[in-house]
Amino acid sequence: MNGRRISYFEASARMRLSGLVDADSFSEFCPPELRQTSPHLAQLGAPQAFDDGVVVGRAKLAGHAVLVAAQEGRFIGGSVGEVHGAKIRGLLDKALVKRPAAVLLLADSGGVRLHEANAGLIAISEIMRAVLRVQAAGIPVFALVGGSCGAFGGMGIVTRLCAEVVMSEQGRLGLSGPEVIETVRGVEEFDSRDRALVWRVTGGKLRRTLGEATRLVDDLIPAFRAAAADLIARYQAHPLAPASLVALLDEQARLAARSERFAGARDGREIWQAAGFADASRVPELSVAEFNLHLGETS
Amino acid sequence: MEQFTLTLPSSPLPQDIVRAAICGVVSSGNLEVLVEPGATRDACEIVVNTSAHGFRDIWEAVLKDFAARHDVGGLRLSINDAGATPAVVSLRLDQAFETCAA
Numbered sequence: 561m562n563g564r565r566i567s568y569f570e571a572s573a574r575m576r577l578s579g580l581v582d583a584d585s586f587s588e589f590c591p592p593e594l595r596q597t598s599p600h601l602a603q604l605g606a607p608q609a610f611d612d613g614v615v616v617g618r619a620k621l622a623g624h625a626v627l628v629a630a631q632e633g634r635f636i637g638g639s640v641g642e643v644h645g646a647k648i649r650g651l652l653d654k655a656l657v658k659r660p661a662a663v664l665l666l667a668d669s670g671g672v673r674l675h676e677a678n679a680g681l682i683a684i685s686e687i688m689r690a691v692l693r694v695q696a697a698g699i700p701v702f703a704l705v706g707g708s709c710g711a712f713g714g715m716g717i718v719t720r721l722c723a724e725v726v727m728s729e730q731g732r733l734g735l736s737g738p739e740v741i742e743t744v745r746g747v748e749e750f751d752s753r754d755r756a757l758v759w760r761v762t763g764g765k766l767r768r769t770l771g772e773a774t775r776l777v778d779d780l781i782p783a784f785r786a787a788a789a790d791l792i793a794r795y796q797a798h799p800l801a802p803a804s805l806v807a808l809l810d811e812q813a814r815l816a817a818r819s820e821r822f823a824g825a826r827d828g829r830e831i832w833q834a835a836g837f838a839d840a841s842r843v844p845e846l847s848v849a850e851f852n853l854h855l856g857e858t859s
Numbered sequence: 860m861e862q863f864t865l866t867l868p869s870s871p872l873p874q875d876i877v878r879a880a881i882c883g884v885v886s887s888g889n890l891e892v893l894v895e896p897g898a899t900r901d902a903c904e905i906v907v908n909t910s911a912h913g914f915r916d917i918w919e920a921v922l923k924d925f926a927a928r929h930d931v932g933g934l935r936l937s938i939n940d941a942g943a944t945p946a947v948v949s950l951r952l953d954q955a956f957e958t959c960a961a
Contacts, residue, residue, distance in 0.1 A: 593879040634886035
């Protein structure tokens with residue numbers, strides 16, 4: 561499959577992977593025939609998946625060695641259970657030994673698998689720590705977000721720990737999902753059924769405007785591949801520098817200022833207006849190329 | 860979950876399968892099929908794990924039809940099902956067969 565016109569959003573985790581990396585270069589760790597399934601789901605009498613909803617392995621991307629994990633959003637919302645989490649954490653641990661050009665996390669997840677409660681929470685915290693450890697060793701981790709579940713809850717945090725976040729407009733990134741916010745704070749706070757609002761607030765275009773996503777790409781598997789390949793080339797030329805206290809304090813100050821500046825904002829439109837878009841209400845209609853051009857990017 | 864295994868007579872697959880293959884996703888109304896080499900050349904072993912209770916008769920009809928339509932002797936299929944309709948199961952099985960026959 562060449563993946564030329566295949567929607568990243570619509571594709572399964574395995575389709576995304578096969579279109580993302582170099583042809584026939586993918587080799588899976590813990591493949592489905594090993595049946596490393598969730599013991600918790602079995603106890604609850606819930607359907608299991610042979611890969612527990614995540615595909616991990618090694619591959620080449622534009623000739624560079626990479627380690628990859630792809631979450632399957634259609635299996636229990638891409639949720640992170642004990643086995644699912646251990647596979648991602650194990651992949652990140654392997655990166656310390658194998659030193660690939662990058663680790664790619666194809667996030668498509670609502671966060672912790674509630675069926676697995678504490679085991680899922682521990683798994684997420686292990687992944688968070690492992691991402692930081694891998695990046696401290698100079699290996700960048702890239703999050704790719706363009707699936708139907710986006711990256712929420714713990715996987716939203718993991719995504720923001722990554723050196724780069726590539727998103728499509730369809731991709732969403734956040735901590736609490738829209739339905740959680742509506743349940744807890746009421747429909748006046750956030751109407752989760754207003755799909756356009758949900759995407760204006762959590763979608764790739766707003767996340768890119770705010771700088772939480774570092775690339776916005778079209779909803780096509782080759783577009784994600786091209787962005788990942790370009791990022792790998794950049795990090796080969798300019799290796800990831802360890803985080804410094806000064807840089808972290810600067811970032812903290814920047815985020816505090818941003819939080820204050822947009823404290824009253826109710827919609828992505830207000831932020832696009834502040835970002836200098838001539839007609840903020842039309843931003844969702846802009847093509848990715850037009851949008852990136854406005855942000856001063858040519859790619 | 861309801862679990863059962865069927866061993867259905869079927870002509871041997873034209874060629875041996877080289878590696879396991881997986882098709883489909885365990886999501887509502889869908890299923891995954893894992894294809895592996897089986898123990899006997901002239902029968903297809905199918906392990907079904909389904910979230911829908913009480914439909915074994917329909918499963919047997921769909922699976923027997925599959926084993927009759929294709930030469931699938933020597934295969935072992937493992938199914939994780941989340942309430943797929945018989946038509947979806949049939950299509951997914953055909954897809955699994957095509958994957959391993961390719």
